[in-house]
Amino acid sequence: MNVRKRGIGKRLTELHRWNGWIVVVLAATGLLLAWEPVRGWLQGYFRNPVKQLHIVLGIMSGILLAFYLPLLPKHLKQIRRRPKQKANLIFVLALLAGWLISGIVLWQIRSFPPAWANGALLVHDLFTWIGGPYLVYHSIARLKWMRRPERRAIRVEEETEEAGSGGGRSPYGEPVPLIHRRQFLKWTAGAAIAAVALPSFVRWLASSGGGGMGLPGVEGMAGSPGADANRMLPPPTPLPDSANVIGGGAQGHFRMYTVTRLPTFDSDTWSFRIFGLVDRPAEWNWGQFLALARTVQVSDFHCVTGWSVYGNTWEGVPLAAVLEAAGVKPSAKYVKFYSGDGTYTDALTLEQARMDDILLALMHDGKPIHRDYGGPVRLIVPKMYAYKSVKWLSAIELIDSEHIGYWEERGYDTNAWVKG
CATH class of the missing domain: 3.90.420.10 (Oxidoreductase, molybdopterin-binding domain)
Structure with a gap:
C-alpha cells in the first residue's frame, strides 16, 4: 500500500512540476501579447509565433489536466485532513479549467458567435488578473529558501499553527513568536505582489466597464484619449x-x-x-x-x-x-x-x-x-x-x-x- 501511495505521489509531483513550468511560460507569453509597452514591439513578425506558442502551451496544459483527473479522487483523499491544501487545489483547478475553456473559444474565435468570444476574453482576463498574482505568491511561498529553518523548528511551527497558537510556548516547551519567519516572508511577498498587481487590476476593471469614446486602432483600442493631436479645422458637422x-x-x-x-x-x-x-x-x-x-x-x-x-x-x-x-x-x-x-x-x-x-x-x-x-x-x-x-x-x-x-x-x- 505504501509503495502504491508513493507511486501516486510521484506521478502527482511530476504533473505538478510540468504544469508549473508550462503555466510560467504561458503567463510570460500572455503578457507579451497583452502588455502595452511590449505589444507594439511584438506587432511585427514576432507576434504570431508568440501567439502560436501560447496556444500550444495551453493545449499541453489541458493534456496534463486530463492526465491528472483520474488521480483527483486519490489526491483529495490524501489531503482530506489538510483544508488549506484542498482549498488551494480546488482554486487552481478552477483557474486552469477557466483558462482552458475561454482560451479554446478565443483560439477558435471564428467558430463561435462574437458574444461568446467577448465573454471568453473577459473571463480569460479576469482569471489572469486573479490567478496570475496568486500563482506567483503560491510559487514564492513554496520556495526552499522560505522553509530553511531547522527541521525541528519547522515542526514546531507547523504544530503550533495546527494548534491555533498565537504565541506562547510550543509543544516542546519553547517560546513561539507571534509571527514566524515563514509567515512574515509569505505576508511580505503577498503584500508586494498585491502592491504591483492591484493598481493595474483596478485600471483593467474600470476600462472593461466601458464608457467613453475608444475606437479600435489596428485591431482596437482602449482608454480615453487626451487632447486630439490632429489640427483639423473646421471639425465635421454631424448629421x-x-x-x-x-x-x-x-x-x-x-x-x-x-x-x-x-x-x-x-x-x-x-x-x-x-x-x-x-x-x-x-x-x-x-x-x-x-x-x-x-x-x-x-x-x-x-x-x-x-x-x-x-x-x-x-x-x-x-x-x-x-x-x-x-x-x-x-x-x-x-x-x-x-x-x-x-x-x-x-x-x-x-x-x-x-x-x-x-x-x-x-x-x-x-x-x-x-x-x-x-x-x-x-x-x-x-x-x-x-x-x-x-x-x-x-x-x-x-x-x-x-x-x-x-x-x-x-x-x-x-x-x-x-x-x-
Missing part, C-alpha cells in the same frame, strides 16, 4: 441622425492597440486621394472631403482578439459612392487602402468593397474620430474583423492583383468575415 445617435450609441468598450508611431495631421496639409485603375483619379483637401455626401449607419464592431462593441453610430462617406464617382476600370480586381502612418495597408476584393455598409468614417456617435483611434478618417468594414478597418485612411488605389496586407503578412487570415 442629425449621427448627432442624436438614433438607433445606436456604443455598448461595450474598445481596447487600444497600436503598432506604429501615432501620426499627426493638419487640415492645411491633409489630403485624400483615389488613384490607380480608375477613369477619374481624384484628390480632396480637408474642406472638399467634408463637402462629400455622407450617410449614417449603426453597426457592431468586432476585434479578432475577442472583444466586441455593439450599436456604434458611424457617419461617413460610402466607399461604394467614391468608387462609382471615380469610374472603376474593367481590369481592376482589388481595392488597396493606405494608412496615413505610411506603414499599415490592407485590401478588399472589388466585390467586397462595393458592399453598401463600408464607410470612410469621420464620426462615431456624433463626435469626430480622435487621432489615437484612427481619425480624422478611418475605414469601417462592419462584416469583417477590425484589422480590415484601416485607420488614418489617406488613400485608395484600384489594382489588378491581390495585395497582402500588414496583418495578413503576419499570419492573419485574408478571410476576415465575422461569423453570423
Whole structure:
C-alpha cells in the first residue's frame, strides 16, 4: 500500500512540476501579447509565433489536466485532513479549467458567435488578473529558501499553527513568536505582489466597464484619449441622425492597440486621394472631403482578439459612392487602402468593397474620430474583423492583383468575415 501511495505521489509531483513550468511560460507569453509597452514591439513578425506558442502551451496544459483527473479522487483523499491544501487545489483547478475553456473559444474565435468570444476574453482576463498574482505568491511561498529553518523548528511551527497558537510556548516547551519567519516572508511577498498587481487590476476593471469614446486602432483600442493631436479645422458637422445617435450609441468598450508611431495631421496639409485603375483619379483637401455626401449607419464592431462593441453610430462617406464617382476600370480586381502612418495597408476584393455598409468614417456617435483611434478618417468594414478597418485612411488605389496586407503578412487570415 505504501509503495502504491508513493507511486501516486510521484506521478502527482511530476504533473505538478510540468504544469508549473508550462503555466510560467504561458503567463510570460500572455503578457507579451497583452502588455502595452511590449505589444507594439511584438506587432511585427514576432507576434504570431508568440501567439502560436501560447496556444500550444495551453493545449499541453489541458493534456496534463486530463492526465491528472483520474488521480483527483486519490489526491483529495490524501489531503482530506489538510483544508488549506484542498482549498488551494480546488482554486487552481478552477483557474486552469477557466483558462482552458475561454482560451479554446478565443483560439477558435471564428467558430463561435462574437458574444461568446467577448465573454471568453473577459473571463480569460479576469482569471489572469486573479490567478496570475496568486500563482506567483503560491510559487514564492513554496520556495526552499522560505522553509530553511531547522527541521525541528519547522515542526514546531507547523504544530503550533495546527494548534491555533498565537504565541506562547510550543509543544516542546519553547517560546513561539507571534509571527514566524515563514509567515512574515509569505505576508511580505503577498503584500508586494498585491502592491504591483492591484493598481493595474483596478485600471483593467474600470476600462472593461466601458464608457467613453475608444475606437479600435489596428485591431482596437482602449482608454480615453487626451487632447486630439490632429489640427483639423473646421471639425465635421454631424448629421442629425449621427448627432442624436438614433438607433445606436456604443455598448461595450474598445481596447487600444497600436503598432506604429501615432501620426499627426493638419487640415492645411491633409489630403485624400483615389488613384490607380480608375477613369477619374481624384484628390480632396480637408474642406472638399467634408463637402462629400455622407450617410449614417449603426453597426457592431468586432476585434479578432475577442472583444466586441455593439450599436456604434458611424457617419461617413460610402466607399461604394467614391468608387462609382471615380469610374472603376474593367481590369481592376482589388481595392488597396493606405494608412496615413505610411506603414499599415490592407485590401478588399472589388466585390467586397462595393458592399453598401463600408464607410470612410469621420464620426462615431456624433463626435469626430480622435487621432489615437484612427481619425480624422478611418475605414469601417462592419462584416469583417477590425484589422480590415484601416485607420488614418489617406488613400485608395484600384489594382489588378491581390495585395497582402500588414496583418495578413503576419499570419492573419485574408478571410476576415465575422461569423453570423
